Amino acid sequence: SQELEQSPQSLIVQEGKNLTINCTSSKTLYGLYWYKQKYGEGLIFLMMLQKGGEEKSHEKITAKLDEKKQQSSLHITASQPSHAGIYLCGADRAGNQFYFGTGTSLTVIP
Amino acid sequence: SAVISQKPSRDICQRGTSLTIQCQVDSQVTMMFWYRQQPGQSLTLIATANQGSEATYESGFVIDKFPISRPNLTFSTLTVSNMSPEDSSIYLCSVGPQGAPVYFGAGTRLSVL
Numbered sequence: 001s002q003e004l005e006q007s008p009q010s011l012i013v014q015e016g017k018n019l020t021i022n023c024t025s026s027k028t029l030y031g032l033y034w035y036k037q038k039y040g041e042g043l044i045f046l047m048m049l050q051k052g053g054e055e056k057s058h059e060k061i062t063a064k065l066d067e068k069k070q071q072s073s074l075h076i077t078a079s080q081p082s083h084a085g086i087y088l089c090g091a092d093r094a095g096n097q098f099y100f101g102t103g104t105s106l107t108v109i110p
Numbered sequence: 111s112a113v114i115s116q117k118p119s120r121d122i123c124q125r126g127t128s129l130t131i132q133c134q135v136d137s138q139v140t141m142m143f144w145y146r147q148q149p150g151q152s153l154t155l156i157a158t159a160n161q162g163s164e165a166t167y168e169s170g171f172v173i174d175k176f177p178i179s180r181p182n183l184t185f186s187t188l189t190v191s192n193m194s195p196e197d198s199s200i201y202l203c204s205v206g207p208q209g210a211p212v213y214f215g216a217g218t219r220l221s222v223l
Contacts, residue, residue: 042202042214092210100153
């Protein structure tokens with residue numbers, strides 16, 4: 001079973017639309033990380049959340065971690081073609097184990 | 111922050127040969143992580159490399175197949191040995207504070223014929 005489930009698996013949106021990607025764990029997370037990956041490239045770190053209820057924003061991307069620290073959402077406002085790529089969540093839990101989510105492929109149609 | 115230079119960026123190799131991937135970090139880091147990303151999949155940790163000690167391999171990965179060197183705090187190599195088509199993947203190195211992968215190299219796209 002996957003440690004971190006992301007949904008949806010893929011997403012196609014029209015430019016200018018808002019979208020949300022979810023990352024869910026069955027266990028409490030100590031830290032939740034969001035990354036973006038362009039095709040064939042390395043991962044770019046977006047932001048990290050640690051506290052229950054925490055919310056961070058970077059430009060038009062906002063990430064939240066729920067109070068129970070088991071679910072995070074990534075919200076993009078007014079999407080642009082430059083937002084296209086694969087979004088991955090990652091998290092560390094007890095025992096210093098780090099897991100990556102299953103990934104969400106985002107396509108933004110101009 | 112840390113900047114990682116990873117090379118080669120891509121290679122096409124023959125079955126049975128070996129490829130060594132290099133990662134150079136612009137600052138000293140204790141831990142470096144090596145990941146594999148198979149087509150359409152998420153990242154899987156191969157091993158964690160600490161300077162001055164043997165790398166720690168995850169279940170399913172062995173040193174004979176993926177030997178790792180970590181000669182100093184800014185450099186590491188991963189070798190993919192005796193390659194088969196199943197080894198075709200993107201290989202990524204990563205570093206980060208507090209043991210979490212935050213900064214990544216651009217990746218090495220390996221195709222094995």
